[in-house]
Amino acid sequence: MNFNLKGAIEILERTPHTLDALLSGLSSEWLNGNEGEGTWNAAEVVDHLIDGEEKNWIPRLKFILQEGESKPFPLFDRFAHLNVSESLSLEEKLEVFKTLRMKNLAMLRGITDLEIYFEKTGLHPAFGPVRVRELISTWAVHDLTHISQISRVLANRYRTDVGPWIEYLGILKK
Amino acid sequence: MNFNLKGAIEILERTPHTLDALLSGLSSEWLNGNEGEGTWNAAEVVDHLIDGEEKNWIPRLKFILQEGESKPFPLFDRFAHLNVSESLSLEEKLEVFKTLRMKNLAMLRGITDLEIYFEKTGLHPAFGPVRVRELISTWAVHDLTHISQISRVLANRYRTDVGPWIEYLGILKK
Numbered sequence: 001m002n003f004n005l006k007g008a009i010e011i012l013e014r015t016p017h018t019l020d021a022l023l024s025g026l027s028s029e030w031l032n033g034n035e036g037e038g039t040w041n042a043a044e045v046v047d048h049l050i051d052g053e054e055k056n057w058i059p060r061l062k063f064i065l066q067e068g069e070s071k072p073f074p075l076f077d078r079f080a081h082l083n084v085s086e087s088l089s090l091e092e093k094l095e096v097f098k099t100l101r102m103k104n105l106a107m108l109r110g111i112t113d114l115e116i117y118f119e120k121t122g123l124h125p126a127f128g129p130v131r132v133r134e135l136i137s138t139w140a141v142h143d144l145t146h147i148s149q150i151s152r153v154l155a156n157r158y159r160t161d162v163g164p165w166i167e168y169l170g171i172l173k174k
Numbered sequence: 175m176n177f178n179l180k181g182a183i184e185i186l187e188r189t190p191h192t193l194d195a196l197l198s199g200l201s202s203e204w205l206n207g208n209e210g211e212g213t214w215n216a217a218e219v220v221d222h223l224i225d226g227e228e229k230n231w232i233p234r235l236k237f238i239l240q241e242g243e244s245k246p247f248p249l250f251d252r253f254a255h256l257n258v259s260e261s262l263s264l265e266e267k268l269e270v271f272k273t274l275r276m277k278n279l280a281m282l283r284g285i286t287d288l289e290i291y292f293e294k295t296g297l298h299p300a301f302g303p304v305r306v307r308e309l310i311s312t313w314a315v316h317d318l319t320h321i322s323q324i325s326r327v328l329a330n331r332y333r334t335d336v337g338p339w340i341e342y343l344g345i346l347k348k
Contacts, residue, residue, distance in 0.1 A: 147321070162312045
């Protein structure tokens with residue numbers, strides 16, 4: 001097991017700053033790009049991360065701590081953010097994400113003796129029993145998968161522009 | 175063609191800040207992780223990016239502008255940085271990378287009427303003729319491929335820790 005709470009928080013607390021550095025102020029030609037129909041642009045990924053802060057990670061953690069395996073936790077709709085009307089700029093979305101993340105990490109740090117409950121299980125609607133430490137590990141890896149996705153989505157815009165170098169650019173081979 | 179100089183610079187100028195936000199201050203348990211034998215940890219990726227600033231992108235651009243296709247440009251050893259003795263901390267490496275990148279972008283911006291030469295070709299030792307605009311596009315995508323790689327390398331540390339959620343985490347399926 002590589003997971004520990006301090007290490008997971010190191011990843012989780014960096015993500016808002018990483019996304020700021022990568023995306024804030026980018027022109028719309030970059031921000032509007034996606035990977036084709038049914039795929040997300042960078043702002044939609046940020047919407048999804050906001051959604052997770054509001055409805056997924058901490059709510060599920062609390063649900064496991066309170067309910068254990070007595071009932072499955074509510075399904076998290078991974079596409080819910082796509083139905084929300086979009087009135088915020090990307091910079092405002094990044095700010096919302098940062099604020100929610102900081103609040104959630106404060107909540108995580110504030111749970112007394114969380115270590116005691118690392119092996120406690122809840123009932124995932126698709127997977128069955130899942131542990132507290134698996135949920136927190138997944139929260140951190142979920143950040144990284146979406147940082148990687150955003151890099152890939154941006155790179156995709158130059159797919160043909162790189163010419164023969166595409167052969168050396170693994171990110172364009174997905 | 176999606177490439178334009180302003181857009182490429184938008185990506186290139188953000189990368190040092192993105193890497194700072196993602197990596198600076200991370201504990202060694204994260205920084206030492208790689209994806210198995212023959213793969214790079216985060217610091218080795220930064221070494222490779224430094225190497226590119228010193229020997230690849232701007233030197234090749236100048237080479238094309240001066241030599242055209244009269245002779246192939248010198249081969250860039252993509253593994254050279256692995257033979258260099260490591261005396262710098264990750265934070266120092268990030269600082270070196272940032273300084274070199276700023277210097278190189280100043281040089282790029284300083285080339286008079288670079289637009290005129292976008293279609294000018296040089297001779298890549300493996301690919302044959304390559305255009306100035308393809309070289310600059312590749313420089314930007316190369317940044318993004320390595321941001322994506324670092325995210326993947328970090329995520330790999332929690333490969334088993336995420337339990338059944340691995341099914342939803344594309345980054346762990348490589």
